[in-house]
Amino acid sequence: MSASAEGEAETSYTVLDFDELEGWAEDDHFAALEVFRSTCADMNDPDWRVLCNVASATDDARGFFELLFRPVVIGDGAEPLFTGYFEPELDGAPFRSGRYRYPIYAMPPEAxxxxxxxxxxxxxxxxxMDGRGLEIAWVDDPVELFFLQIQGSGRVRFPDGRHIRVGYGGSNGHDYRSIGKELVRRGLFTVHQVSAQVIKAWVRNNPMLGEELLLHNNSYVFFREVSEVPAEKGPLGAMNRSITAMRSIAVDPKYTPLGAPVWIEKKGETPLNRLMIAQDTGSAIKGAQRADIFYGTGDEAGRTAGGIKDTGRMVVLMPIQRAYAFAPDWVQ
Incomplete structure (x- = not known):
């Protein structure tokens, strides 16, 4: 079954059986169920709320998903793409100084x-922005601050050992422009050479040109302090709940409902078949087969996430009655 609006690419829906999901039987379904439980109560739709009530009372995780959901591949004509993201840790301070000169801004009302x-x-x-008291903290590296905006959340280490956590607070409303693509367009790198680490190194090695490169992206992200989130929990996602490393993904909510289980079949050097939960969004995450996998907090997670750019397939687990509505002629 397919549907489209005037001027938009056609959206297709293909219902699958669970035995068509590569690696389904080998996954830790209970780990995914626990993550699903963490946000399903925030889903407003009655169908999802009923499923959430059942989820809270079941011990049979695999049976829960197989009985009450059906896998649906949603397509929009674009090639599938998986990337990774993480929660960065930056060095900063609560006040400006010679070292800490780059502000993390809260969102001004007029924005x-x-x-x-x-x-x-x-x-x-x-x-x-000057003189308005909108600075949440000051950091020592404008390149790390730029990538903090791409990730949408992070931690800041103060000189006295304290940490604060910041989360997404809004944006200026401009579309995200990839500076990696801009480096490729300029002929400085090939598509396969570009990564977060490569971009950071190039900007630091070319300070003036690097500053202009960062300004190529018109999009600007503002933050809010969310230090009430416990250190052992992940940062807040788009559902205002902590996300979980290797079980939470960012999606395009135009196609995938926030809170929905999503089966991931990621190819590449590190294949990944796993049930994840759509708990976040991102300005660069657009499309029915587009997902950003949350890899955790810190430099190691960042190095891993920065190298992910793989194809594959994502399959949304939809409430069974909705799956039938997408494909009324499908027979189990």
Missing amino acids: RLNRPWLTRRDILKSGV
């Missing part, structure tokens, strides 16, 4: 009212 608001260049170069 919520005017969409889109000023570009990244305007925000950083016009002085519009």
Whole structure:
């Protein structure tokens, strides 16, 4: 079954059986169920709320998913793409100093009212943010701050050993522009050479050109302090709940409901077949077969996440009655 709106690519829905999911029987379904439970109560739709009530009372995780859901491949004509993200840790301070000169900003009220608001260049170069007390913290590295905005959340280490945590607080409303793609367009790297580490190194080795490269991305992300989230838990995702390393993904909510279970079949050097939960979004995560896998917190997670750019397949587990509605002629 397929559907499309005028001017948009056609959306297709293909219902599968669970035995068509590669590696399904070998996964830890209970681990996925626990993550599903952490956010399903926040789903407003009655169908999902009923499933959440059942999830809270069951001990048979695999049976729960197989009995009450059906796997649905949602397509929009674009090639599948999996990337990775993580929660970075930056060095910073609560006040500006010679070392800590780059502010993490809270969102100004006018940015919520005017969409889109000023570009990244305007925000950083016009002085519009000065003297307003919108600085949550100051960090020592503008490149790490840029990538903090891409990740959408992170931790900041203060010199006295304290940490604060920041989460996504809004954006200026401009579309994300990939600086990796811009480096490829300029002929400086090939598509296969570009990674977060390569970009960071190039910007640091070319300070003036690097600053201009970062300004190529008109999108700007603001933050809010979320230090009430316990250190042992993951950062807050788009559902305002902690996300879980290797069980939470960011998706495009136009196609995949936030809170839904999603079966991942990621190819590449590190294949991954796993049931995850759609608990986050991202400005660069657009499309029915587009997902960003959360790899955890810190530098090691960042190195792993930065190397992920793989094809594969994502399959949304939909409530059984909805799956039948997508494909009414499908026979079990």
